Amino acid sequence: MDLPPGERSTASPQGDGSGAENPLVDLTLIPPELLRNPADTVTPPIELTLDPDSVLALLPADHAGNVDWAQALRDSIIRPRNGIDGPRISAEDAFQFKFDFYFPGPNPTFDAYFPHSAHTQIIDCAQCHPRIFKVRGAEIKMADVLQGRFCGECHGTVAFNPTSACERCHTGMPLPPGRAQKVLTGTIEMRRAAEILAEQGDSAAAPFNTAMLPRARFPHWVHRIRYQCKTCHLAIFEPEAGANPVTMDDIANGRACGQCHDGTTAFIPSISNCEACHPEPSQVV
Numbered sequence: 001m002d003l004p005p006g007e008r009s010t011a012s013p014q015g016d017g018s019g020a021e022n023p024l025v026d027l028t029l030i031p032p033e034l035l036r037n038p039a040d041t042v043t044p045p046i047e048l049t050l051d052p053d054s055v056l057a058l059l060p061a062d063h064a065g066n067v068d069w070a071q072a073l074r075d076s077i078i079r080p081r082n083g084i085d086g087p088r089i090s091a092e093d094a095f096q097f098k099f100d101f102y103f104p105g106p107n108p109t110f111d112a113y114f115p116h117s118a119h120t121q122i123i124d125c126a127q128c129h130p131r132i133f134k135v136r137g138a139e140i141k142m143a144d145v146l147q148g149r150f151c152g153e154c155h156g157t158v159a160f161n162p163t164s165a166c167e168r169c170h171t172g173m174p175l176p177p178g179r180a181q182k183v184l185t186g187t188i189e190m191r192r193a194a195e196i197l198a199e200q201g202d203s204a205a206a207p208f209n210t211a212m213l214p215r216a217r218f219p220h221w222v223h224r225i226r227y228q229c230k231t232c233h234l235a236i237f238e239p240e241a242g243a244n245p246v247t248m249d250d251i252a253n254g255r256a257c258g259q260c261h262d263g264t265t266a267f268i269p270s271i272s273n274c275e276a277c278h279p280e281p282s283q284v285v
Helices: 052-058 069-074 116-120 142-146 193-199 220-226 248-252
Strands: 101-103 112-114
Touching: 052 220
Parallel strands: none
Antiparallel strands: 101 112
16 A cells, blocks of 8 residues: 655654654565464554654644644554554544543633543553542643643653643634644653763663664654553553663563564564664654
């Protein structure tokens, strides 16, 4: 199936202005024999490319213009698995805790809508309760969200930025459409172990010398297309920057990223494909 090429802009989705081609495009097709569940033979077209422009062309936009991941799930554009070995899901068969409600604002225009149903399709309850929110009675202010607390732990990092899509929560707020641009958020630049050890005053050498390589980068959007959030959080990784030290030894021994990057579910990191995780800055997507 042909995929939409999109139109390459002068700036990459991460805004580095390079306009460089994605270094991972050579890894576009996922051979069916590499799928762990052989009965699940329907691979959504969006999983057949790692080119960000093609992915953006397939994803729907919300009223403001941001990527609408919830709509992509409802339309079965994405069918993320519910675990490393799990089946694909659609909006119809995903678990939904349909306790959607409004937080009252100073007037009806600022009443904030919270769709539990959209979140429980892909997120484990324990990721939010009680770690971020009390089950009831949480006092959430916009200032908290904008400073990365409460909803801001995800929104503004891996989910739409609340400053660009007020009407997604404040549904009574009339705003003009198409104000934002679709971007693929959530790429994380990982720090080197040697840098962290040096800051801590530890003179011990890092277990693997990566000084000759660019820092590892984790493209969150590539993974969220294929897996529900609960696949990794909280079972494998804490959803908090700096809380998940990962070494090449971990990966080689089936820990951290190595739980999937095992040669069956995903490629094995090796000396022959370092650039897949350590791309040059001009090639970052």
